[in-house]
Amino acid sequence: MKVLVPVKRVIDYNVKIRVKADNTGVETANVKMSMNPFDEISVEEAIRMKEAGTVEEIIVVSMGVQQCQETIRTALAMGADRGIHVKSDEDLEPLAVAKLLKAIVDKESPELVILGKQAIDDDSNQTGQMLAALLGWSQGTFVSKIELGDGSAKVTREVDSGLETIEVDLPTIVTVDLRLNEPRYASLPNIMKAKKKPIDEVAPADLGIDTAPRLQTLKVEEPPVRQAGVMVDSVAALVDKLKNEARVI
Ligand code: AMP
Numbered sequence: 001m002k003v004l005v006p007v008k009r010v011i012d013y014n015v016k017i018r019v020k021a022d023n024t025g026v027e028t029a030n031v032k033m034s035m036n037p038f039d040e041i042s043v044e045e046a047i048r049m050k051e052a053g054t055v056e057e058i059i060v061v062s063m064g065v066q067q068c069q070e071t072i073r074t075a076l077a078m079g080a081d082r083g084i085h086v087k088s089d090e091d092l093e094p095l096a097v098a099k100l101l102k103a104i105v106d107k108e109s110p111e112l113v114i115l116g117k118q119a120i121d122d123d124s125n126q127t128g129q130m131l132a133a134l135l136g137w138s139q140g141t142f143v144s145k146i147e148l149g150d151g152s153a154k155v156t157r158e159v160d161s162g163l164e165t166i167e168v169d170l171p172t173i174v175t176v177d178l179r180l181n182e183p184r185y186a187s188l189p190n191i192m193k194a195k196k197k198p199i200d201e202v203a204p205a206d207l208g209i210d211t212a213p214r215l216q217t218l219k220v221e222e223p224p225v226r227q228a229g230v231m232v233d234s235v236a237a238l239v240d241k242l243k244n245e246a247r248v249i
Contacts, residue, residue: 001049001054001055001056001110001111001112001148002055002056002057002058002059002108002109002110002111002112003046003049003050003055003057003058003059003110003111003112003113003114004059004060004061004101004104004105004108004110004112004113004114005039005042005043005046005058005059005060005061005075005080005113005114005115006039006042006060006061006062006063006097006101006113006115006116006127007035007036007039007042007043007060007061007062007071007072007074007075008035008036008039008062008063008064008071008116008119008121009033009034009035009036009062009064009065009067009068009070009071010033010034010035010036010119010120010121011026011028011031011032011033011034011120011121012031012032012033012034013034013037013120014032015031015032019220019221019222020220023219023220023221024217024220025217025220026121026220033067033070033071034071034074035071035074035075036116036119036120036121037116037120038115038116038117038118038119038120038175038176038177038178039075039115039116040078040183041116041176041177041178041180041181041183042114042115042116042176043058043060043075043078043079043080043183044078044180044181044182044183044184045114045146045176045180045181046058046080046114047078047079047080047184048181049146049148050079054148055112057081057082058079058080058081059080059081059082059083059084059108059110060072060075060076060080060082060083060084061083061084061085061086061101061104062083062084062085062086063085063086063088063092063097063100064086064087064088064092065087065088065089066087068085068087069083069085069199072084072085072199073194073195073199074186076194076197076199077186077190077191077193077194078183078184078186078190079184079190080197081197082197082198082199082200083197083198083199083200084104084199084200084201084202085199085200085201085202086100086104086202086203086204086207087201087202087203088203088204088211090211090212090213091213092211093211093213093214093215094122094124094126094127094130095126095130095214096204096209096210096211096212096213097127098126098127098130098131098134099134099209099211100204100207100209100211101113101127101131102131102134102135103207103208103209104207105131105135110171111170111171111172112148112153112170112171112172112174113128113131113171113172113173113174114174114175114176115127115128115131115173115174115175115176116175116176117141117142117143117175117176117177125175128141128173128174128175129141129173129175131173132172132173135171135173137171137172137173138168138169138171138172138173139168139172139173139174139175140153140155140157140166140168140172140173140174140175141157141174141175142157142158142159142175142177143155143156143157143158143174143175143176143177143180144156144157144158144163144176144177144178144179144180145165145180146174146180148170149167151169151170152167152168152169152170153167153168153170153172153174154166154167155167155168155174157177158177158179
């Protein structure tokens with residue numbers, strides 16, 4: 001079985017985000033970028049499937065600027081087999097990414113696509129669902145366990161009321177949640193080996209997809225600054241503040 005794993009290059013989760021002075025977006029110049037953390041979990045899961053002998057090939061795909069190739073290399077160093085870079089300098093919205101992924105699925109015929117449940121930069125949580133709709137495939141979202149069977153997969157989903165287990169027919173789309181696994185670090189020999197693994201570069205136009213944005217960002221603002229807390233010296237003082245200052249009781 002072939003597995004396709006989309007990996008997005010995003011601002012590293014440790015970076016303190018700064019809003020641009022003109023409020024048009026967030027500052028990305030000279031900021032550390034990394035693979036979206038949920039996508040590391042997808043790559044890890046695909047590698048574990050390969051190690052278990054259920055998967056033969058893992059293809060990773062990243063869409064965006066030239067440096068996305070670094071993100072692809074990271075996935076190749078973890079253990080993926082080859083990469084596809086869809087090069088674009090435009091902002092790619094989830095629908096455009098889903099359409100590009102559909103074109104790649106049509107070409108590569110994987111039986112499973114594993115995506116992150118969300119990208120930590122846009123927090124959209126849309127791409128996997130849109131891809132499933134465009135392909136007419138089944139989907140399992142917010143997944144914390146995957147058991148591949150013959151022609152189907154059992155997936156456990158994290159829902160508000162606890163865990164839900166469903167069976168989906170293959171081919172299928174899975175979007176992963178945090179508790180699925182703990183991604184490995186790439187070893188130095190594997191980082192060296194990854195330099196020789198192939199990365200194909202294509203343009204959205206090669207795949208016949210128009211990626212023009214459909215949304216317009218009106219304004220991006222910092223959240224309001226939180227006020228420092230105060231220590232109260234008695235329960236009576238706390239009750240007084242809750243009643244007369246916060247007016248919550
Ligand atoms: P989103 O719907 O934007 O929250 O993203 C959900 C998932 O879609 C991510 O975790 C990735 O697996 C995939 N994805 C979104 N954008 C890209 C991109 N530009 N390149 C590769 N994968 C992407």
